[in-house]
Structures are given as structure tokens and as C-alpha cells.
Amino acid sequence: MAGVSPATVSRVFASGSSVSPAVDGKVRAAANELGYRPSVMARSLARARTDLVALVVGRLNNPFDAQLVEELSENLDARGKRLLVVPADHGENDPAALVALDYQVDGIIVAAGHLSKASAERFLQLGVPVILYGREMHAAGVDCVVADNVSGARQVGALFRRSGVRNAIFLRHKRRTFSDDERGTGFREGMGPDATIRELQSSSAGSRDAAMAALSELPSVTGVFCANDLLAFGVVEAAVQLGLKVPDRLRVAGFDDIDMAASPFYDLTSVRQPPGEIASWVVERLLERLESPGLAVTTQRLPARLVPRRTAPALPGFGGLCVSDPGNGE
Amino acid sequence: MAGVSPATVSRVFASGSSVSPAVDGKVRAAANELGYRPSVMARSLARARTDLVALVVGRLNNPFDAQLVEELSENLDARGKRLLVVPADHGENDPAALVALDYQVDGIIVAAGHLSKASAERFLQLGVPVILYGREMHAAGVDCVVADNVSGARQVGALFRRSGVRNAIFLRHKRRTFSDDERGTGFREGMGPDATIRELQSSSAGSRDAAMAALSELPSVTGVFCANDLLAFGVVEAAVQLGLKVPDRLRVAGFDDIDMAASPFYDLTSVRQPPGEIASWVVERLLERLESPGLAVTTQRLPARLVPRRTAPALPGFGGLCVSDPGNGE
DNA sequence: CACAAGTGTGAAACCGTTTTCAAGTCGAAA
DNA sequence: TTTCGACTTGAAAACGGTTTCACACTTGTG
Numbered sequence A, B: 001m002a003g004v005s006p007a008t009v010s011r012v013f014a015s016g017s018s019v020s021p022a023v024d025g026k027v028r029a030a031a032n033e034l035g036y037r038p039s040v041m042a043r044s045l046a047r048a049r050t051d052l053v054a055l056v057v058g059r060l061n062n063p064f065d066a067q068l069v070e071e072l073s074e075n076l077d078a079r080g081k082r083l084l085v086v087p088a089d090h091g092e093n094d095p096a097a098l099v100a101l102d103y104q105v106d107g108i109i110v111a112a113g114h115l116s117k118a119s120a121e122r123f124l125q126l127g128v129p130v131i132l133y134g135r136e137m138h139a140a141g142v143d144c145v146v147a148d149n150v151s152g153a154r155q156v157g158a159l160f161r162r163s164g165v166r167n168a169i170f171l172r173h174k175r176r177t178f179s180d181d182e183r184g185t186g187f188r189e190g191m192g193p194d195a196t197i198r199e200l201q202s203s204s205a206g207s208r209d210a211a212m213a214a215l216s217e218l219p220s221v222t223g224v225f226c227a228n229d230l231l232a233f234g235v236v237e238a239a240v241q242l243g244l245k246v247p248d249r250l251r252v253a254g255f256d257d258i259d260m261a262a263s264p265f266y267d268l269t270s271v272r273q274p275p276g277e278i279a280s281w282v283v284e285r286l287l288e289r290l291e292s293p294g295l296a297v298t299t300q301r302l303p304a305r306l307v308p309r310r311t312a313p314a315l316p317g318f319g320g321l322c323v324s325d326p327g328n329g330e
Numbered sequence C: 001c002a003c004a005a006g007t008g009t010g011a012a013a014c015c016g017t018t019t020t021c022a023a024g025t026c027g028a029a030a
Numbered sequence D: 001t002t003t004c005g006a007c008t009t010g011a012a013a014a015c016g017g018t019t020t021c022a023c024a025c026t027t028g029t030g
Helices: A009-015 A021-034 A038-048 A063-078 A095-102 A117-126 A148-160 A180-189 A207-217 A230-241 A273-289 A316-321 B006-014 B021-035 B040-047 B065-079 B093-104 B115-124 B149-162 B178-191 B207-219 B229-242 B277-293 B315-319
Strands: A053-057 A083-088 A109-113 A130-133 A143-148 A167-173 A194-202 A221-225 A250-253 A270-272 A299-302 A304-307 B051-056 B082-087 B107-111 B129-135 B145-147 B165-174 B196-202 B223-226 B251-253 B269-271 B298-303 B305-307
Touching: A009 A021, A009 A180, A021 A148, A038 B040, A063 A083, A063 A273, A063 B065, A063 B082, A083 A095, A083 B065, A095 A109, A095 A117, A109 A167, A109 A273, A117 A130, A117 B065, A130 A273, A130 B229, A143 A148, A143 A180, A143 A194, A148 A180, A148 A221, A148 A270, A148 A299, A148 A304, A148 B298, A167 A180, A167 A207, A167 A230, A180 A194, A194 A207, A207 A221, A207 B196, A221 A230, A230 A250, A273 A299, A299 B229, B006 B021, B006 B207, B051 B065, B065 B082, B082 B093, B093 B107, B093 B115, B107 B277, B115 B129, B129 B277, B149 B178, B149 B223, B149 B251, B149 B269, B149 B305, B165 B178, B165 B207, B165 B229, B178 B196, B207 B223, B207 B229, B223 B229, B229 B251, B277 B298
Parallel strands: A053 A083, A053 A109, A109 A130, A130 A143, A143 A299, A167 A194, A167 A221, A221 A250, B051 B082, B051 B107, B107 B129, B129 B145, B145 B298, B165 B196, B165 B223, B223 B251
Antiparallel strands: A083 B082, A270 A304, B269 B305
16 A cells, blocks of 8 residues: 555545544545545445345336336435346246345345245345335235325226216236236226226237227227326227227226326326336335334335326316326417 | 365356266255355455446436346346446436446446546556447447447438428437437438538427427428437427428438337337347447457447338338338238 | 376465454543 | 543454365376
């Protein structure tokens, strides 16, 4: 060292320790000169803390998910932690999550479909906090954040019902999903017991074709609620192509309220779940749990708000409940 | 240890070393029993290799960027490396990139705007390979991948010119960008020297308003080329709102060819740059450079292909050059 | 049967920090 | 002047692996 000290350097870079100004200056000067920066790896090894948080996540083709990744990354960064992305593309369960463990990550954030109970227990046993979003899971101390799917979808159902829709389709993803289940349930609740609701499955990419087929085959259907906006876009397209006027002849609604939903061409009624809030809740909770591991497990429900637009407009009488866009339609 | 060996365990888990089948079995059995997995941190410290690759990236609101992150993450994962996300949201230059160094990452991938020459040199000096995408940079051994913006934009310009557009707008981002510059250049080339081209700046979110203002003020403009699809969407919307028929009265084109460009409502002529190819080239190159650091620096240009759609249709006579959608228009 | 070559294993040093502990310095209080 | 803390600093033991080296112990060959 240019200065004269082995472990004192540590104190200089670790905040909080007391070092005399003189020494501090010398060390920093030398470090600057040498271009020295403490190795996070070595520090992690010694402290048994990596400041790394793993995110186990699947595909990002839905802008909503992408947004979430961005927000998570930024939130963590602001708290001095770094995001380690572990792709869970294998579609199925845990193996990906286990990789995270090898990195001694301080915590793990898992997207809806990618956590098995087995993994969850393994994490708990190792004392690594897990936050799950987009799905509830009553298992070993994992905290969950979920948008209030049931309530959001119920609002859509109620709007459809009040608009006179009696015969509807619930379009969901091919792969069975916790949130799709909830959205279906909420929708049925909102539509009431005397409504007929068909469930249809499709990939986001193929939703137009699926909707085309279903709508031409079932002329009595007057409303389609989709598990997300991407699916709904396809339905709107199909309706246009079939000459079914939206919203007069057919109401359409989606879920997530991604940016494109506000496009004047779709102008899609949707249910807003704010990625920013989810992200900040997730990291907030993670950090809380890191500093006091004993916390009770919680499941946080984030409110989901109906955003009525043209494809399923709010009814005059009920406008008070619905918050529409500020819409400075010049 | 349940078995009988301290450093032999290392050999068991490090591939390639020779261990007798008997010992190997015992060790693995014990490891399995104890739930032991080697600590990546310790390994990294000893080997001076972390299997971590940092990605310095800004916002992900453009689906194109999100897709890129996904592809990068998966490609790296398949090669045994992990993606560390370092948000560069500060908009400006290097500080973010330096964080990556502390993690002793094996390599760094940087998105267009987020690398300064200073950082680049620092990385080179430390022997950490840097791959830059979305921008060229003739500095210290950084490899670059860039879509062929000039050629792609030139194709748009040529299409516009052949369609009779003489007076056009090039709509670019507020923040000055390498690729926007190139796209502007290519567009001008394609339009020819006698065309009038106005440059306009806007954020993706506000492009509709910007276009509204410009188009009503400049009635002679008959074509708008945008630096990306998101901007172009706003222009199409503005055109509709102003009653300018697209494409008869106004041609519009974007860049990236994101999924939504194919939406029948926009049906946007665009220039395709494949995120998958970019991603795989990036990690391919990174790994190459990791195992043979002496490689000559390269700048890879990936072909950008015009995808004509309704907002600026291909002309009958020139169809051969343009690849349109498979379009099974039922 | 001896000797070279090849294999599987253990000892020990090392990677770059943190952290405990003890020792040393200095100023203030007695 | 002596004594007692408060501060600053260094020595040394971790942290959990990898890796070099040397030491047996098999094998194969003359």
C-alpha cells in the first residue's frame, strides 16, 4: 500500500468506523491513485451478505412485466442492492430459483408462476427471504403481493352487467394461472349468477384468431373480458374484422392497463394495477424482512381500479365510481 | 465432512479434475444429504471469475429494449452466466458502469447511451471486456453491435421518395442519440437531395401532440419518418385526429418493428431489427473475447430490413425488394 | 523384479475483505 | 504527576472455496 495499513483500509471504506482524518486522507489518495475499489466479492464472503437480490422471472413480452423489472431494478439500486436476473423460462417450477441460492443472494423475488413449495421451504430454511408477486402462496414464510384481481374483475363484470351484457366470454391464457383464476372468479361475481360465461384459452399472440372463431360461432355473446390487455387487443381487432361494432354490439375489457390500452385506436377499458407500487412494496418488504427476520408473513393486496374507456364505457349513472383519464381531448 | 476430504470436494464439483468413482460417489452423497452447494462467492474470489455479466441499461418502456433484456438474460443463462442489471437511469454517463466493476463481473454489456470513453478505457485497462450495442464507439477495445440504421432508414427514404413524398418530417427523440442521427442520415439519403426534411423532437409519450402541432402548421408535409415505432404510433394517431388520410395524404414509418407495429389499427411500416440476433451476437462475442482476450475489436452491423405495411405501402413495381408479412388475411 | 509413467488424494498457501482483540497514543480529570 | 477512559491502529483469524505441489499408490514396460 502507498499508505501504511492493511485492515485500516477496510475501515476507511466501511462507513461508520472511526479513522483519523490524516490516515483517511492518505488512504483515499492512494486508493484514488491506484484506482482501487474494494472487491464486492471478498466483502460478501467475509460479511456473508452480497447485496444481491435475485429475480426469478419468465418472459417479458408483456410490457407490464418489463415495467416491473425496470421498477424493481431501480428501487433496489436506490437501496444499495443489485438485481440478479434468473430466467425461469423452463416454464415450470423451481430449478431456476435454486441457482439464486448459490449466489448467496440476500433475498429472492419471484414472479407468479415460478416458485414451488419445495423451493420456498428451502429458502426459508436457509434464512433467505422470499417475496412472491402476482400470486398468493400460503407456505413457508413467503410474503406475497397481489393486485386485487377479484375486485378489479368484479368491477368489469358489474359494468358489463349494467351495460346489458348477459352472455360473455372470459378469455384467459393457455397456461393456467393464479391471477387468471381470480380474474375469472371476480368477473363471474360481477356479472351475477344468471349470466352465461364461457371460458376460452389462447396465447397473447393468437388471441385474435381465437376470438374470431369464438365470436362468429357464438353470435349471442356481447362482452369479452380478457385476462390481460394483450389478449384484449386481439379481441378488439377480431371484432372490427367481423364487423361487430365496439362497444355497441360487443364490449371488451382487459387487465393491467398498459400504456397501449390508452391508444385511441383501442381505447380499451381495463383494470389498472400499478407496477410502480408493486415494485416498491416488494423491495420495501424485502428490506424490512432483512433487518428483522422475525416479521410475520403477510399477503398484501394492492387495489385494482377500473379504467373505463371506449370499448366498455362507464354508464352515466355510475360515473361517480369510475375514474377516467384526465383526457385533455383537444 | 461426511466423507473424508477437504479439497477433494472441490475437484468433485469442478468439472475436469480426476476423482475416483468411489470418492466421487461418497462426496456427492454427503453433499446431497447436507444440502451442500458450493458457494459461488468463495469460488469467484478464488478463481477471479464470477460468471456474472453486467448489463447497463436505461428505461424499458420500449418493448424493443425489454425484449433485448430478456434475450440477453436467456442467452447468458444458457452459457452458465448470470445477468446483473445496473440501471443507468441517471440518464447521463458512466457512474453506473463503474458499479459493475466492484462485482468483478466477467464482462459488461452496455446499451447505447450509457458508456463514456473514460469508463471504456477503465474497463479495458482492467481487462474486462465491454460490448456496446446500439451505438458505435471507436475507443479502447470495445466491440459494438449496431443495426444498420443508415441502410434501414435509407430504404424508408427511398420508399417515400418513390411514393412522391417531397416534403417530410424526421421525428426523433428529445435526447440526442447516435442511432437517431444515423436514421436521420439514412432517411435523407433515401429521400434524395431535392427533398425538404424538417427535424422534430419529442418524447415517445408526447409524440402525438408534437405531430399534431407540426402537421397542422406544415400542410405541405406528406411523410413522417420516426426514430422508433412508439413515436410513429403517436403520429398515426395525430393524422387520424387531423383527418389526414394515411397513407394517401400522409405516409408514416417507424423503426424497430415491435410487435404492436403489426396491429391492424396501426399497420405501421417499419424497419425490423431483430432483438434475438442482437442478443445472441452480443453474448457470443462476449464469450469469445473472454476466452481469447487478444481478439481484434469489431463493429458488427446487423441488417435492418424494411417491412412495408399500410402506413407506407410498398409500390407495385418495387415489390420484389420488400418483404411483406406472410399475411394470411382471412 | 526394478523403474518410469500415470492417477488419485491431502497439505498448505492464497483470493481480498471483515472483524475481534489487544496494544498503543493522547488528553482530561484527579 | 498519575490514572482512567476514549480513540486510533495493527495482528491475526475467519469467510469458503481453488490450486500448486508433493506424496503415495497403481500400472505398464523392459
